[in-house]
Amino acid sequence: MLRQAARPARGIALLARHASTQPSTRYTAVTHPEDAADVPAEVADFIHQKSKYLLPVYARPPLVMSHGKGMHIYDTQERKYLDFTAGIAVNALGHSDEELAKIMSEQASTLLHSSNVYHNQWAGILAEQLVTLTQKYGGLGWTPGSNDQSGSHSARVFFANSGTEANEGALKVARKVGKERWAKKRFGRLWDMKNPEDALCEKTGIVCFDQGFHGRSMGALSVTSNPKYQKPFGPLIPDVAVGKLNDVSALESLVHDGTCAVIVEPIQGEGGVNAANEEFLRALRKRCNEVGAVLIFDEIQCGLFRTGSMWAHGTLPTDCHPDVITMAKPLANGFPIGAVVIRENVAEVMTAGSHGTTFGGSPLACRLGSHVLGRLAETPFVKQMNESATYLQSRLARLSDFFPTIVGPTRGRGLILGIPFIKDPDGHPAQLVSLARQRGLLLLTAGKDAVRIVPSLNVQKTDIDEAVDVIESCLGLIAKGDF
Known part of the structure; x- marks a missing residue:
C-alpha cells in the first residue's frame, strides 16, 4: 500500500519538473570521461593493439563495449550508458532480450x-x-485492416543478410522489370538476353534523391548521392539521376520513359531525418505509373513499427504506395537479416536462378525475425510504443523554445526523430553527441545538421526523461560555449 501511494506523488513531481520553464542542468558534469589522460591504460592498450588488425574505416571513441541489458549498454570499465541509438535503429527490443536469446x-x-x-x-x-501483417497494418497497396484474402493482388518476399543487400535485390528486380516492359512495348514480346536487339534496351535509368542513404555496396552506393561516400569509388553504376525530396515540379523530367526504378526513403534516416510528404509520394507514384517505373520504398530505418505503424507509408492512401519495400535493421533485433517485399505483378519477372544468396533466409535468422516481428506487431506493444513516442516528441518540442538560436523544431515521426541545428550545423551535432556520451547517453548524428534519436521501441518514459534531461544540459553547455 505504501508503494502504491508513493507512485502518484512521484508522477506529480516529474510532471512539475518537466513543466518547468527552464531546461535541465542536472547533467553538466562529465561522468564518462574520454580524454586521453582519463582512459585506463588497459583500454588504451587493447584499442591500440587490436586496431592494427582492423580496417580503419570507423572513427570510434576510446571505449570498448562489453554487454547490455534493456535500454542500457556497458563498457569494459562497467560504465553504464543509456542507449538512444539502438545500434543504429536495430535493437527494437533492446539489449540481451531473454526470450530472443533462448x-x-x-x-x-x-x-x-x-x-x-x-x-x-x-x-x-x-x-x-x-x-x-502488411495487409493488416497497411502498405504496398493495402489499406490498414484490409486483411485482403480476395486475391486482388499479392506479394512475394526475398530474404537477404542486410539492408544494402535488400536494396541491391530490389534494384535488380526493377532492372529486369524495366527490360521486360521495354521489350513488350517495343516488340510485343518478353525481353530475351539472347536477342541482340534486346541488348539495346533503353529502360535502365534509376532515380534516387539527395540526402538519401541506401548502402555502401557498388549498386546501393550509386543511389546514395553523398559525394563523401561516392567519390573515392567511382565510376559507379551509370544512368542514375538525383532529385530533390518533395520537389513535385521536377518529377516529370526526372522520371521518364527510360527510368526503370525510383528508390526513396519515406523518412530519410542517415541523411537528416527528412520526411517525404504525402503530396510528393502521390505524385511520385503517379509518375512511375505513367512511365512504367518500379517504385521502391527503402524502409530499412523507418519501417517495422518505428513510426508507430508497420510501414512509414502504411497509413497513407494507397495511391502513395510503392511496388517494393526493403527492410532490415530491427527485423531480428541485431542478428543480420534483410528482406524485400514485392508486389506480385513486379515479382513475376523473377525466375529460378535470376537472383540468390548463400546465407539469406537461414533458419536461425528467420526464426528470430518471426519472433521479433510477432512481438512488435502485438497491439499492446504498438500502443505503448506510440505513447512513448508522443511523450518523447513533447519533450523534444521544447528544445527549440529553450535554445531558439541553436536548434529548430524536431523532425521525423514516431521514434525516428531529428534535432536540427541552426547555429553551427556542421559542428554542433557532433559536439552534442560527444557531450552526451560523456554523460552516459548515446546519440547519433544525421546528415550535416542534425542529431538522430532512434531508441529501442520498448523505451519507457523514465528513459526518455533521463535522455532529454541530458540533451538539455548539453545544449545549455553549447549555448554558453562551456565545453
Missing part, C-alpha cells in the same frame, strides 16, 4: 544453416507474416 540457442542447436538449395521451415513462416 530462441537463438534452441534454433542454433537444431538447424543453423541449410542453404537455399532446400526449403526451411522458418523462411516461409516469416515471409507469410510480412505479407499478412
Whole structure:
C-alpha cells in the first residue's frame, strides 16, 4: 500500500519538473570521461593493439563495449550508458532480450544453416507474416485492416543478410522489370538476353534523391548521392539521376520513359531525418505509373513499427504506395537479416536462378525475425510504443523554445526523430553527441545538421526523461560555449 501511494506523488513531481520553464542542468558534469589522460591504460592498450588488425574505416571513441541489458549498454570499465541509438535503429527490443536469446540457442542447436538449395521451415513462416501483417497494418497497396484474402493482388518476399543487400535485390528486380516492359512495348514480346536487339534496351535509368542513404555496396552506393561516400569509388553504376525530396515540379523530367526504378526513403534516416510528404509520394507514384517505373520504398530505418505503424507509408492512401519495400535493421533485433517485399505483378519477372544468396533466409535468422516481428506487431506493444513516442516528441518540442538560436523544431515521426541545428550545423551535432556520451547517453548524428534519436521501441518514459534531461544540459553547455 505504501508503494502504491508513493507512485502518484512521484508522477506529480516529474510532471512539475518537466513543466518547468527552464531546461535541465542536472547533467553538466562529465561522468564518462574520454580524454586521453582519463582512459585506463588497459583500454588504451587493447584499442591500440587490436586496431592494427582492423580496417580503419570507423572513427570510434576510446571505449570498448562489453554487454547490455534493456535500454542500457556497458563498457569494459562497467560504465553504464543509456542507449538512444539502438545500434543504429536495430535493437527494437533492446539489449540481451531473454526470450530472443533462448530462441537463438534452441534454433542454433537444431538447424543453423541449410542453404537455399532446400526449403526451411522458418523462411516461409516469416515471409507469410510480412505479407499478412502488411495487409493488416497497411502498405504496398493495402489499406490498414484490409486483411485482403480476395486475391486482388499479392506479394512475394526475398530474404537477404542486410539492408544494402535488400536494396541491391530490389534494384535488380526493377532492372529486369524495366527490360521486360521495354521489350513488350517495343516488340510485343518478353525481353530475351539472347536477342541482340534486346541488348539495346533503353529502360535502365534509376532515380534516387539527395540526402538519401541506401548502402555502401557498388549498386546501393550509386543511389546514395553523398559525394563523401561516392567519390573515392567511382565510376559507379551509370544512368542514375538525383532529385530533390518533395520537389513535385521536377518529377516529370526526372522520371521518364527510360527510368526503370525510383528508390526513396519515406523518412530519410542517415541523411537528416527528412520526411517525404504525402503530396510528393502521390505524385511520385503517379509518375512511375505513367512511365512504367518500379517504385521502391527503402524502409530499412523507418519501417517495422518505428513510426508507430508497420510501414512509414502504411497509413497513407494507397495511391502513395510503392511496388517494393526493403527492410532490415530491427527485423531480428541485431542478428543480420534483410528482406524485400514485392508486389506480385513486379515479382513475376523473377525466375529460378535470376537472383540468390548463400546465407539469406537461414533458419536461425528467420526464426528470430518471426519472433521479433510477432512481438512488435502485438497491439499492446504498438500502443505503448506510440505513447512513448508522443511523450518523447513533447519533450523534444521544447528544445527549440529553450535554445531558439541553436536548434529548430524536431523532425521525423514516431521514434525516428531529428534535432536540427541552426547555429553551427556542421559542428554542433557532433559536439552534442560527444557531450552526451560523456554523460552516459548515446546519440547519433544525421546528415550535416542534425542529431538522430532512434531508441529501442520498448523505451519507457523514465528513459526518455533521463535522455532529454541530458540533451538539455548539453545544449545549455553549447549555448554558453562551456565545453
